[in-house]
Amino acid sequence: MTLSTRDAAAPARAPALQSQKNASAATVSVASLVSAACWFGIVCGFAEGAGLLLFQRINWAQWARVMHVSKEILWISPVVDLGFFLLIGLAVASVARIFPRIPAIRVLAFLLTFLTAYDWLMLSGHFYRSAALLFALGVSVAVGRWLAKHEIGAAKTWRASAPWLLASLGLLICAIQGGKWIYQEWTIADLPAAKPGAPNVLVIVVDTLRADHVSSYGYSRQTSPNIDRLVGDGVLFENAIAPSSWSLPSHASLVTGRAVHEHGMGNVEPMPWLGWGNSSLNGLPTLGGALQKTGYRTGAFSANRIYFTSNVGLGRGFIHFEDYFDSVGDCFVRTEFGREFARLYMNRSQKSKFTRAFKYLGLGSWLDKDSEGSGDYGGTFGIRKRADEVNRETLRWVARDRQHPFFAMLNYLDVHFAYGGPSGYPKPVWDHGTTVDEYDAGIRYTDDYIGRLLHGLNDLGRLKNTIVIVTSDHGESLGDHGLSFHGAALYRELVHVPLIISYPGHIPEGVRVVQPVENEAIASTVLDLIGAKQDPFAGPSLDTLWKNPVTQQWPDAISELPQTNTIVAADRAMQGKIPIATDGWMKSVVSPQWQLIVHEKYSPQIYDWKNDPGELNNLANTPEGQAAIAVLLKESSH
């Protein structure tokens, strides 16, 4: 047996020519191996990309555990598979050079058939790994047998079709990336002229940030010097209340300016086959859409790749949306082989040789695990998108255009579990490793990057005329009421979030508003601040509260939590001990003194949060509490 298919068919040659021929045989063989690797890589990747998109939609009920992809996966999968298979091709070629009797083409085809079959079988997310391995082995043995008789023909086919496959991959990349670019350019070219001097709008959502851990909200630790500095230029709402206690419903409220029961996105909904179009969020107007109509370029930059993404239905109104595929590592772990890599390697200890080697190669960020994916259940982890990347994306996008005012909505996920900020980032002096220490360290890190973002905008000359709003989508339990995380209940630590609006020279400086407000009112408030003629949101606009601090009739702040299963096990364990959302919907009403929490199945709780901010004493059985419940139920029923 010789190396080359061509050589195998050639007649015997004179010994004098043999060494020269051997050299050319090796070259021919490498070319055949490379074309086979190309062929398999691209074919495997095309089907893989389509399959990942398809099964994400079919498996939507498992949304929190799925690694998500958007249309870019259609070219990223073939590129990754092509690179991986080429490496295998080159390895086989090297071995065959040392051991020329190895049937290199057949060995390679066997390996690549095995990998392709395994890849395709695993796409559904419903196959046992061992069964897929066995089945793939069977397929590759059958293909190997067939190849023993058809090697020459197959190699010819691969060589002839590989260039075409490469060309189609190139075209697909141009179509998808170019299509996005053209869509954005055209949409921006179509924007109406904005009012002269219209301010930019920057809404920063620090995911999972409870207000009482922010220094300007009275926290004893210096967690937030940059956020605190914004307070000096504007207004701080001491009692801002989030629309819900987990990311999806709250972000949906922030982009629509509406309550959860109005936009209806209380849980993940199945994605329509042809994309969301205008059907998401009950078709309600969005802040991005309203600002586009007044001449704004709009963009979202999200590190929460489970619940603040275009895929989940929150993209409407944003001309530009950056969620997935922010780095080579992120592109890689969203492909099928990348998922296998993450499953095998991302769970290793800090001391493992693999982890140390990876860090040594400068790829430590690949091991920064995200809660996205099924890693906590033995499957694949996502790679965390840190605040520095969100900043990079935002500043790059802002710098691209000076003609239009911008509206950018950012989500930083660094305060969210796993706490502590990225490894390598200096720990604050107070951090001795407790849960709260680590949670606070994440705030300090995020705050630092908020400062850097504002510096970056200033360097671009785009900060001066910018409304900056900092808020959060919900808080975090950190052990209060027996809970650890969020999304299970509506206690104060879960819904009391920061809300700071800075717009130097246009709103009063250093004002603190005590009145409880809903932070989804940001949508109406922004339209008011930019002087838009129409406000498609429910209101009320918060500027009334700083223009007229003695306004009395302000609606109570409402939060809603539809029944949900998206609750981690640690909090789910509280079912039966306290009312949580696993077995019924919940609603909270916050007035200047009281917080009422009602549950579909259990009796209401009421807390005097002003005097009992930790909400330790449920006063529902006291005459005072009963009276307050009656008043709050009446006030919140219309």
Ligand SMILES: [Zn+2]
């Ligand atoms: Zn969140």
